[in-house]
Amino acid sequence: MIWLRRNVLTAATALVAGSSFARRAAAQGAPDPQPPRPAPQGGARAPITTLQGRTLPFVMKDGVKEFHLVAGEYTQEFAPGFRVKVWGYNGSSPGPTIEAVEGDRVRILVTNKLPEHTSVHWHGVLLPSGMDGVGGLSGPYIKPGETYAYEFTLRQNGTQMYHPHGDEMLQIALGMMGMFIIHPKDPDEGRVDRDFAWMTHAWKIDPGTSRPNPAEMTDFNIWSLNGRIFPATLPMVVKTGQRVRIRVGNLSMVEHPMHLHGHHFEVSGTDGGPIPPERRWREATVQVPVGTTRDVEFIADNPGDWAYHCHKSHHTMNAMSHAFPNMVGVNQGEAAADIGKLVPGYMPMGRTGMAEMQSMSGMMPGPRNTSPMMAGRGPYGSMEMGGMFTTLKVRDELASYDDPGWYQAPAGTVAWRVA
Numbered sequence: 367m368i369w370l371r372r373n374v375l376t377a378a379t380a381l382v383a384g385s386s387f388a389r390r391a392a393a394q395g396a397p398d399p400q401p402p403r404p405a406p407q408g409g410a411r412a413p414i415t416t417l418q419g420r421t422l423p424f425v426m427k428d429g430v431k432e433f434h435l436v437a438g439e440y441t442q443e444f445a446p447g448f449r450v451k452v453w454g455y456n457g458s459s460p461g462p463t464i465e466a467v468e469g470d471r472v473r474i475l476v477t478n479k480l481p482e483h484t485s486v487h488w489h490g491v492l493l494p495s496g497m498d499g500v501g502g503l504s505g506p507y508i509k510p511g512e513t514y515a516y517e518f519t520l521r522q523n524g525t526q527m528y529h530p531h532g533d534e535m536l537q538i539a540l541g542m543m544g545m546f547i548i549h550p551k552d553p554d555e556g557r558v559d560r561d562f563a564w565m566t567h568a569w570k571i572d573p574g575t576s577r578p579n580p581a582e583m584t585d586f587n588i589w590s591l592n593g594r595i596f597p598a599t600l601p602m603v604v605k606t607g608q609r610v611r612i613r614v615g616n617l618s619m620v621e622h623p624m625h626l627h628g629h630h631f632e633v634s635g636t637d638g639g640p641i642p643p644e645r646r647w648r649e650a651t652v653q654v655p656v657g658t659t660r661d662v663e664f665i666a667d668n669p670g671d672w673a674y675h676c677h678k679s680h681h682t683m684n685a686m687s688h689a690f691p692n693m694v695g696v697n698q699g700e701a702a703a704d705i706g707k708l709v710p711g712y713m714p715m716g717r718t719g720m721a722e723m724q725s726m727s728g729m730m731p732g733p734r735n736t737s738p739m740m741a742g743r744g745p746y747g748s749m750e751m752g753g754m755f756t757t758l759k760v761r762d763e764l765a766s767y768d769d770p771g772w773y774q775a776p777a778g779t780v781a782w783r784v785a
């Protein structure tokens with residue numbers, strides 16, 4: 367299947383998510399995956415961990431927390447060797463997480479380094495109409511080169527977001543978005559030990575190109591968590607017994623059912639704020655609709671390496687084409703031999719499934735600047751995943767929250783071959 371080879375199998379390099387990639391990403395100006403952070407304001411509240419990203423710093427000016435977002439175009443490495451021209455904030459897409467406390471007065475300066483006007487809408491934040499950032503409706507646009515100030519007092523807590531509200535189709539498609547997390551005033555309210563934030567996104571980036579196509583409405587091919595795709599996503603590392611919150615934002619065009627293995631969680635919040643304990647419900651998958659956020663909470667009481675991923679199976683794959691016939695169950699034997707005479711190196715694929723493509727990753731040449739459709743190696747072999755996939759690593763003992771490596775399953779606790 368020539369078209370399979372050309373369109374679907376886009377393997378060029380073996381992908382190994384590791385420290386060398388993180389170092390290289392840092393050297394290119396991308397944020398350090400888990401930078402050292404000062405103690406959180408106001409006590410022992412767990413800070414937000416934006417894996418592969420960071421929290422936006424602020425300065426105090428006359429009792430106001432002043433933040434500065436810079437909108438611009440950046441080159442971002444979604445996975446080793448796969449560079450994408452994104453629009454974002456302060457060097458990345460998503461932009462840095464804004465973290466503040468209920469009751470804070472915040473001033474957010476926004477400088478526009480884009481070639482066209484923009485604005486910033488504070489999604490779900492309760493504020494005066496003139497601060498809402500809908501270009502033309504609540505205020506003027508920020509023209510290229512200009513800096514505007516948005517200033518308001520936070521009178522809620524919860525998981526909110528920020529994004530442009532002007533040429534939205536293009537600016538959001540190219541990556542302009544970020545999380546805006548407001549902690550409760552009382553640090554004991556909703557207290558957790560680990561607090562993770564993920565921003566999902568869907569992109570159309572044709573293999574071999576680096577510009578996301580903002581005209582795409584439905585046929586996306588790259589699915590990211592905090593601006594990276596598996597296996598370049600970092601694991602959530604927690605200690606056994608810790609209370610964990612995972613916050614997910616969705617400003618893509620598609621909903622994402624986010625599934626956690628090994629644990630049940632309670633859905634504890636939306637972009638409408640925290641859900642009172644008596645009204646929470648238990649799930650192992652939470653649907654994160656378009657244009658909203660979901661928080662989930664659980665006790666990490668099950669040591670191991672647990673998959674955390676969008677449950678749409680096409681969202682846990684990397685660059686792919688959907689324009690090929692269904693070859694599952696089709697015997698290509700004789701035709702393959704005939705084509706092989708004409709096209710050196712041709713090999714038939716897809717009859718028994720597509721897992722065979724995974725084993726080809728890194729062996730066959732593909733277009734430059736893309737990522738294998740299915741990738742990632744675990745302790746027992748290839749994982750055949752991509753896109754919106756990462757892991758929750760629960761350990762009884764931890765020296766730090768750096769990746770502790772693969773779980774060493776106790777003897778007799780791994781499924782075994784019987785025939």
Ligand SMILES: [Cu+2]
Nearest residue numbers: 622676678681
């Ligand atoms: Cu999804």
